[in-house]
Amino acid sequence: MALALSIRFFKTKDGKYIKLLKPLLWVLTIVLLVEPIVIGHFMGDTVVTYQPLKFTALTILTSGQGAYGYEYYDPIEALFAYGNPHHLIYGFQYYLNQCASLGNITFGELYGKLDPRMLSYLGPLANVTLAQNCKAAVLSIEPMAPLVSASYYTMISAGILLAIAAVLILFTYLVKVPVLSAITDFINNKILGMLIGSDNVMPFLASAMAVLSAIAATAGWAAREIGRQPWTVYGLITTNEVAASDTITLGFVIFVVAILLAIAIAGAFAMYYVATRPSLLNRIRELIGAEAVVMVV
Secondary structure, eight states: OOOHHHHHHHHHHHHHHHHHHHHHHHHHHHHHHHHHIIIIIHHHHHHHOHHHHHHOOOOOOOHHHGSSSSOOOHHHHHHHHHSSOOOOOOOOHHEEEEEEEETOOOOHHHHHHHOGGGGGHHHHGGGBBHHHHHHHHHHHHHHHHHHHHHHHHHHHHHHHHHHHHHHHHIHHHIIIOHHHHHHHHIIIIIIIHHHHGGGOOOOOOOHHHHHHHHHHHHHHHHHHHHHHHHHTTTTTEHHHHHOOOOEEEEHHHHHHHHHHHHHHHHHHHHHHHHHHHHHHHHHEEEEEEEEHHHHOO
């Protein structure tokens, strides 16, 4: 909605869109400052603690070949992950060595002790040892690590730019704080204002926040889901254990993609339509009010 209002202002230069935009900026600014900085940090700590193999994959672009060894040094990631820039990070070889500690027990033997009723569902997996399955999991994430890491750092970069835009809006257009507002006013008025025009700065920052939030969310989702493979429940159940043998046909893929695209296009159009036509909301309020009167009578 903020993006739609900003676009309408760029097209019409009508100040009413700025008035509609300003209340939304409170929501955008607070959410986009709290979510990536505070909640994002706790989410990262969770990955380090409970999904260490994914954490290794996330850092591959900055750690290089070291991530494929036993342990490596990445001071920036170690600082955020462990609070200590000198803390070593385990590489893929470490986890391959750890797999050997699972021993030679097979899934058939394990399920036979835990829940014999599940044996008929295991198929070929019944003869696979836990150590073999663990090693396959580590080896399967290695070739995907650069993609996982690229998605992760795209999310981080977008989040940093989001935070900057949120701070520039917060301390110039929403609240005034000594020193901080002087800095943001200088950036907004003297730098951005000179480049795009002072009247365009606020809607430009709002548009940037809208686009960057979508990039960060999508890249974060990709890093999370690709990095989780080959696990369905991380560290407990692999995709092989729950994957159906039914073939996914091209027609089914096209059907699913068409539905998702239709939802995305319709949703975007609806948000733009509502944001740029305040009279529609007034009409809805009138209808709701009239219906309420009828129900009371």
